[in-house]
Amino acid sequence: MNSADILIGIDAGTSVIKSVAFDTRGRQIAVASVRNEYRTGAGGMATQDMVRTWCDCAQSLRVLAEKVPGLAERTLAVSVTAQGDGTWLVDAENRAFTDAWIWLDARAAPTVRDLNGSYLSRKRFEATGTGLNACQQGSQLAHMAKHEPALLARADCAMHCKDWLYLNLTGVRATDPSEACFTFGNFRTRRYEDSVIEALGLTAHRSLLPDIVDGSQVAHPLSVEAARMTGLKAGTPVSLAYVDMVMTALGAGVHTGEEGVACSVIGSTGVHMRSVAADRVYLNPEGTGYVIALPIPGRVTQVQSNMAATLNLDWLLNLAADLLTSAGLTSNLSDLVPKVDQWLAQSPTGQLLYHPYISEAGERGPFVDAHARASFVGLSYQHRFPDLVRAVVEGLGMAMRDCYNAMGPLPNELRLSGGAARSPQIRAILAASLGASVRVSAREEAGAAGAAMMAAVANGIYDSMDACIADWVSPLLGDVEAAKAELTSRYSDLFTEYREVRESLSGVWGRLVSQQHPSSSEYSKSQVSDSDQRSASELKGAKE
Template identity: 30%
Template sequence: MILGIDLGTSMVKATAFSIDGRCLGSAARRTVLNYLGAGRVEQDYELLVQSVGAVVREVVASTGQTPIAIGITGQSDGLWLVDDKGHATQAAVSWLDDRGNPYLKNWIDNGTFEAVFRRNGNAIFPGSHAPLIAAMAAADPAALERAHTVTYLKDAILQRLTGVRVTDASDASLPFLDTRTREYDPEIFRLLGLETYRRLLSPVIPAPGQAFPMTRAGSELTGLPEGIPVHAGPFDLPACAIGGGVRNVGDGLIIVGTTLACEVLVDEVRTDGPPVGMTLCLPETGRWIRALPATVGTASLDWILGIIGADATDVDRLLAQSRPGAIGVAALPYFSATGERAPFVDVNARGMLSGLNTSTTRADLVRAVCESVAYAARHCIEAAGLTGNLYVCGGGSNSTLWSQMIADALQIPLHISPRPEVGARGASMAALRVIGVDFDADAWTRPEGVITPDKAMAAHYERGFAFYQEMVAAARPLWHSPYRV
């Protein structure tokens, strides 16, 4: 078997797969996000390390097999500061943290933001390395001096398992990489005024990646034998594309997760369009993922569910109780404190509910938010340039009615990516390729079914999408009003 580890924002998971792609078992531990107020969100890296050891031991015990290799994927961005042994020097700053907002806003205002995009096709957002490094350099420069490496979570875990300090080109793509050459771009560091901190970044592994043997320390953590190859592959957005069935240029994937990630496989880096989204290197050269990861997603739905005292198990029941259009209730789902990053960038973007009256029900509120996320998916997937098949995965896709709503809003068939754990599946596939094991990619990524759009709903959702765009246009001046409290 092969083991895929997915270091998500809300869960750490380990999933075992047979060489023909069957899921043999999975284990998970919930992560802890520490909300410190004033938009600050941190995580305890050492606690995550222990969770990795626990889930690996659990899934290996349940299968009774030792993996031939381990593939790692997970959340990107944030600020993970470690020493030369890969141990945390302080709490990690989550990608959900908004302390980078003023630095990004300044870069947007002075043209630096667009200048970086024109070099590598990546739009910086508040939770990415550049603004968080800038914020820490201003508020706590000693923290950066104490650290040996400013890294990403999956690369920090790789170092704990193998002792190797590297990163892959997908993580490094945003913001400092020349995505064509896969080398750091000195001009980007200069534009951002962060040349001093180049030394803190890990070397980028050349394509198609590399696996490293597990050390004694890794063995003690996981209970696995020393020497097992460990591959720190692409982070979760490209890994999901690989595991979700995206194979041909123009194919796309919608991940209905904490964020709504809409992505399309491309064969060139384009920097001439609007400065938005990400251009992420895949393991193979000449291929990139054009990603528009909106901050809306299940996080927006969870927020409204919490407001009304419901949870994810209630979603389909509530959607069934409210007809399309939610009796005039409409939403903008930008509830993240960091604003929005796709298909437009605005750190001041905020959520909105309109059309409320005394007849509005809890179900109407849920439907309005779900419809707004569906419209955001259409907005992003059109901007990403989809021309081929479209796949769907993520926790939100487990809702039958919400998935149908997304298909209806796009009027595009949604191929259901193989479950469970699409990200871990992609990480496992990438690892198998690197260690030279032949496998049937079609078997690994065969869709579980297709959600066909209801043509009878096309006109309704066309009007709804137009109104959604009108709401965005009307709200944007309000987000920047001098009278905003």
């Protein structure tokens, strides 16, 4: 008799790798987390040890086994997702010979500028639906081809993080339709497209790209070596899930069958997504954002992502903590986070403008500007700290609306995920910023759940992803919270002012950055510290 009753979803983030056990109807049983590390360096370098990342992944499964009795015998299937973008190279023997360039790496920025100036740039965008930036594998491979050809001469396959972990779990080289197509293919066909590869200048390196495999339809057995390292049984089916952004959206409710629904993850960064039919995608004139396939026939997610979301709140609260400490009053970020709702309640609506571009990497959605910087507009002597807190949160709402504007019509309903969604005041501000109702998912580990859902469909527990969503996602969505009409009206006016100021400041940002960093005319630093990744403003709940 088969006693297998557990699905494991692996979610390998930039700084934390999680393995999560679910029962076959989506109930979370246990989670195991292992910290992952990355290094930053000169010129925007951000790399990760590939072997260490695999070992950390295997360790997370061993830790999970300590929490779930009989895990190996009870595991029906495993699925793996991970951080998106980046370049994970292997040689002909499937061995890592260099550190991975991860999504935070900015070394390819000059190459992106050159590629975006090509006459083929718009054609590439119309196929992929995705704006080119330095974090993507296509940009990074193009940069390596020009500046570090020895790397590509030794490489036999270019993978993403989840692909690398899948290789170690199964011995199979593969990538999934989501990352393959927003980087090198066409979101309509879910296949590589030669014109895109040509636009990136990578025709000579086409052989580096692995086969595309849909993990909701195909699984491969866990290898004997991987079984030894993880403690699971050899032969256990393993699915290659889609990229973590899409898996998180899937688990949090981006697609439950209704039109006009969107999903935003408000954590250190802000990720804004909507599910649309592939033939109804809006490709904006600026050529920004992502179009990423969903594991549902004919459906994709349109994505725009802010470089910094709650990091803006971290900055302000850390500033307050520093002032309190200097006055002899011991305080830190964790002490101040619970007071945010109180400060929001004390401040009037829409009195200040704040542009939340606090990241040193500038902004990437819905516009790309490495020099973009945060600012308050409209300060007077009468304003106090609660007014600044409200302005920062309203700025997050304006940035979110800016992103959804670039994807077509504003949504009617917003599903929120991330730690900030736990705040009633923040939810109300975000809802009114879009004029949309809000629902919050009770799903704790949405990314791992999305991955496990892939395995559930691949192994016949459900005959379709829509059927799986009905059990795993819809029941966990909270009550509808309607946007307040008077707040919506004020924020509609505020957004007009927000955009006007944002567009007028673009030239100023560049001049300020060049003055701050006179030795580097190409300054476009893209580094997020490990402490940022663990920021307390994620309210102990957002995805790392």
